[in-house]
Every structure is written in C-alpha cells, then in structure tokens.
Amino acid sequence: MGALRTIGVIGGGAWGTALANAAAASGKAVALWMRDPEAAAAAELSRTNERYLPGVRLLDAIGVTSRPQTLALAETVLLVVPTQNIRSALAGFAGLLPPETPLVLCAKGIERGTNLFPSEIVRELRPEAPVAVLSGPSFAADVARGLPTAVALASGDEELARRLAADLSGPALRVYHGSDMRGVEIGGAAKNVLAIAVGIVQGRRLGESAKAALTARGFAELLRFAEAFGGRPHTLMGLSGLGDLVLTCGSAQSRNFSLGLRIGAGTPARDATGGKLAEGAFTADALVDLARSRSVEMPISEAVAAVLAGTRSVDEAVDGLMARPLKAE
Ligand SMILES: NC(=O)c1ccc[n+]([C@@H]2O[C@H](COP(=O)([O-])OP(=O)(O)OC[C@H]3O[C@@H](n4cnc5c(N)ncnc54)[C@H](O)[C@@H]3O)[C@@H](O)[C@H]2O)c1
Ligand SMILES: O=P(O)(O)OC[C@H](O)CO
Secondary structure, three states: OOOOOEEEEEOOOHHHHHHHHHHHHOOOEEEEEOOOHHHHHHHHHHOEEOOOEEEEEOOOOEEEEOOHHHHHHOOEEEEOOOHHHHHHHHHOOOOOOOOOOOEEEOOOOOOOOOOOOHHHHHHHHOOOOOEEEEEOOOOHHHHHOOOOEEEEEEOOOHHHHHHHHHHHOOOOEEEEEEOOHHHHHHHHHHHHHHHHHHHHHHHOOOOHHHHHHHHHHHHHHHHHHHHHHOOOHHHHOOHHHHHHHHHHHOOOOOHHHHHHHHHHOOOOHHHOOOOOOOHHHHHHHHHHHHHHHOOOOOHHHHHHHHHHHOOOOHHHHHHHHHOOOOOOO
16 A cells, blocks of 8 residues: 555544644645534634634644545544544444544543453554554644654554554654554553542642652553563553653643643642543543553552542542552662
8 A cells, every 4th residue: 555645533532633733744634523513513614623622723734524435535544533433433333434444543541340441442444444543742732733743553463553553654753653552542541540540649739859759660660560461571661651751740831730730739739631532531441441450550540530530539549659668669
C-alpha cells in the first residue's frame, strides 16, 4: 500500500480535532466525524471547534461530517473517543468500515466493568481489523497549533506500525513506532491516575519535593504493573510511559492534574472535574482491580481510587502513604 490518502477521525473532541489538524498538516485529506449533526455543521461552516478546542482554526483539508458513511472510504481511521465510549461509538460504524481498514486507537484508559484496554475492546468488536495504539506526551491544544510534539504508535504488526507512523508524522508531529501495544496502553492509562495524585499534592500545598517523590514512586508502580501485564520496561521508559507521566504530572494544562488540584484544595471529588473529561477518574478503579488480581502493589493508585470514591480523605491518603513500611529502592 502506498502513502495514505484519506484519514477518518471518529470523535470531534479536543484530541480528535487536534489529530485531524495534524493529519491535514501532513498533507492528508481528513474526514472528521462528530456524532452531533448540529455541531458538525457548525464546525464545517465556522472552521472551528469552539466547544472542545477554542481558538484553533481547522485546516482546509478537513471536512467535518456527522455521516458515518463518509468514513467508509478512509484508508485509516483514528478512534478518538473516551475509553468508556469506545463500544457505543464503534456500534455506529458497524458494517460501514471495511474489515481491512486499520484502526488507530487514541484513547488512554481502561474500560470500567470489563477492565479491558482499548485494543482488547476493539478486538471483541472488530476481531478482523488491523489495530494500532497511539499515545504519548501531547496536549491537544499544542498539537492543534502545530507546536513540536512526539508520540508513540504501536501495533502487533510492526510493519503496519512503521507505515502508520510515517504516514501520520508531519512537520510538527513525530510519531515513533513500535510493537508493544500493551506497554503503550498501560502508560497512557496509568499516568492519568498518577497525575490526579500529583495534582492533589499540589492542591494541598505539600511542596515541590513531594510532587517529585510521588511522580517517581508512581513511575515505580507503573513499571511493576507493566511487568505483570505484559508491557515492556523499555516502552515504559519512553514517550508513552515516562514522557507522558512527566507531562501530565507537571502541568495544570492537564485535566487529570487539574482534577487533583481541585480535590487537594478541598473541592469534593464528585464536583471537581470542572465539566471536563478526566480519564483517570474512570480508570482508577479498573487499574487497581487489575493490579490486585495479580498482587501488584500500587499504593498511590489505590489512594487515588479511594479519594475519588470518598472512602478516604486526602489527609488519610497522604498519612497512609507516609506510614508505609520503609523498603529498598
Ligand atoms: N485532549 C488531549 O490533550 C488528549 C491528548 C491525548 C490523548 N487524549 C485522549 O483522547 C481521548 C479523548 O479525549 P478528548 O480530549 O478528545 O475528550 P473530549 O472530552 O474533548 O471529547 C470527547 C469527544 O468524544 C465524543 N464522544 C463521546 N462519546 C461518544 C460516542 N459514544 N460516540 C461518538 N462520540 C462520542 C464527544 O462528543 C466528544 O466530541 C481520551 O482517552 C483522552 O485521554 C486526549
Ligand atoms: O488533559 P489530560 O490530563 O487528559 O492529558 C492530555 C494528554 O493525555 C497528555 O498527554
């Protein structure tokens, strides 16, 4: 197969819109699908997505649509809806996407109830589709504006990963390829939970030293989890693991970190999202559940899950972490 001609994007939120702009900047024709016909028509006309990505102009090569059929001819489809909505979003495309169309999964999370990663959900729904995952340190607003960014793309089919990475790379987006899909998915899902923890520490004004300690110990639990669930340490040291952890734990631009900030400052967890998606809040329970199932110690993620559920106060969570037995590093 030669260079890609058309990219389809399922999901017109912040990340879908940003990736549509990045693909257009790399010379592709892009069909950006939004489920809401009015929002799609407004975006097509105004060339903006004011609700999810205000102030960013959609590049000319993007056509915005609410007709799923428009994506039937796309050579590659990026799936860019939150993890909890992957099933319902794909249901709208049943029978429309050819079985051989590669799907690039761009969500970072674990499905509640099933404890499945995005690639496992999609395997259930479209077992025949070639699948890759894309993740790494990348704020939608940065990517949409063409600021320099690097991400990882992995597929069990390494040749497919290599081709998609080349096709999706552009003037400001470098896409590194690999074959460790599970490692990339683990990094993206876990860093959101850990960023909530670091946000809480900042919101509680516990100091910069505590933030660094929590980020580093969070990375240690991420590595333990990856080892138990088939992710390669090398992957977790890269963009989709350490890279994204550092970005998300260090910036109020992150919705997960900001959720933690508000909780740390005293807002009850249920009121603290600010109306924005924070994938870590949905993933925390599933991550902890999976970790327990293989006896992986994840005290920071456990603490986040308990604070979100309201079963532990922030102070109890901090005290609990500080009182853990001392051990070798
Ligand atoms: N925003 C970022 O900077 C960023 C960067 C990298 C990865 N991500 C990941 O991308 C995923 C999506 O995040 P986002 O920032 O675009 O979220 P968002 O809240 O900005 O947008 C979510 C979009 O998904 C759509 N959607 C929800 N349920 C749907 C359904 N059932 N069918 C069709 N569409 C549906 C919504 O209408 C909305 O357009 C998340 O997993 C997030 O972690 C986001
Ligand atoms: O705003 P967040 O916390 O969802 O983070 C966005 C991206 O995942 C950062 O890489």
